[in-house]
Amino acid sequence: MKFKILGCSGGIGGKRRTTSFILDDSVLIDCGTGVGDLTFSAMLKISDVFLTHSHQDHICMLPMLADAIGENLDRTLKVHALPQTVDFIKTHIFNNRVWPDYTKLPRVEAPWVRFIPLEVGETILLHDAAKITALAARHSVPAIGYLLDSGNTCLAFSGDTTYCKAFWQTLGACENLSHVIIENTFLCANVEGARRSGHMTAQLLVRGLEQLKKKPFIHISHLDANFESAIMREIKVFAKIWHPMQLHNGDVIDF
Numbered sequence: 001m002k003f004k005i006l007g008c009s010g011g012i013g014g015k016r017r018t019t020s021f022i023l024d025d026s027v028l029i030d031c032g033t034g035v036g037d038l039t040f041s042a043m044l045k046i047s048d049v050f051l052t053h054s055h056q057d058h059i060c061m062l063p064m065l066a067d068a069i070g071e072n073l074d075r076t077l078k079v080h081a082l083p084q085t086v087d088f089i090k091t092h093i094f095n096n097r098v099w100p101d102y103t104k105l106p107r108v109e110a111p112w113v114r115f116i117p118l119e120v121g122e123t124i125l126l127h128d129a130a131k132i133t134a135l136a137a138r139h140s141v142p143a144i145g146y147l148l149d150s151g152n153t154c155l156a157f158s159g160d161t162t163y164c165k166a167f168w169q170t171l172g173a174c175e176n177l178s179h180v181i182i183e184n185t186f187l188c189a190n191v192e193g194a195r196r197s198g199h200m201t202a203q204l205l206v207r208g209l210e211q212l213k214k215k216p217f218i219h220i221s222h223l224d225a226n227f228e229s230a231i232m233r234e235i236k237v238f239a240k241i242w243h244p245m246q247l248h249n250g251d252v253i254d255f
């Protein structure tokens with residue numbers, strides 16, 4: 001599977017784009033500002049969107065994407081998310097005030113967007129032997145991560161989360177885990193802020209990494225834009241033996 005990074009920053013400005021990845025040209029994982037860089041023809045190939053949670057930096061392009069491609073699709077864009085996330089987005093965005101309710105428009109029987117509720121532990125088949133499973137996460141709103149299984153090896157993405165025991169237990173039990181994309185928003189000095197807002201620090205990261213049986217590639221995302229270099233320096237000290245690398249827009253992971 002080809003996993004391309006459209007956005008992986010903790011904020012915007014310059015070349016920074018917020019969280020969004022595209023899998024095999026047809027499946028989006030989160031819908032941050034990176035989606036806006038796709039060509040129109042690339043957008044038309046998207047069949048499914050999997051959201052981690054309802055925060056703006058992960059969903060902001062979904063309404064615009066639906067608007068851009070809806071008229072040109074002869075099918076509905078499927079959006080998978082926790083029931084609470086679906087509820088938040090329908091109530092606060094697709095409400096005919098902030099944005100048209102494309103879950104009922106242009107026609108109730110053939111809307112442009114269809115939400116499909118997803119629970120932690122649920123697995124959805126993508127194509128061939130590929131599948132995606134929702135992983136537990138601990139954030140300030142209901143949130144999940146994802147485990148992508150190509151049928152060959154696995155890639156895990158944490159979404160936004162602080163240390164989450166169930167997330168690391170699942171990764172620890174995964175025999176063919178080859179890549180982990182993990183958020184690390186805060187400096188260690190702000191561990192209380194990280195716990196309160198549901199984000200990671202380098203020390204919390206090490207606590208999780210110690211539970212992995214093997215050494216997959218560790219990719220760091222969602223760094224606070226104000227402290228990117230300082231946070232990466234901390235991670236490279238604390239988590240040195242795992243050789244963590246900062247993820248960048250445009251990176252492609254084959255697995």
Ligand SMILES: [Zn+2]
Nearest residue numbers: 053055139160
């Ligand atoms: Zn968040």
Ligand SMILES: [Zn+2]
Nearest residue numbers: 055057058160
């Ligand atoms: Zn975020």
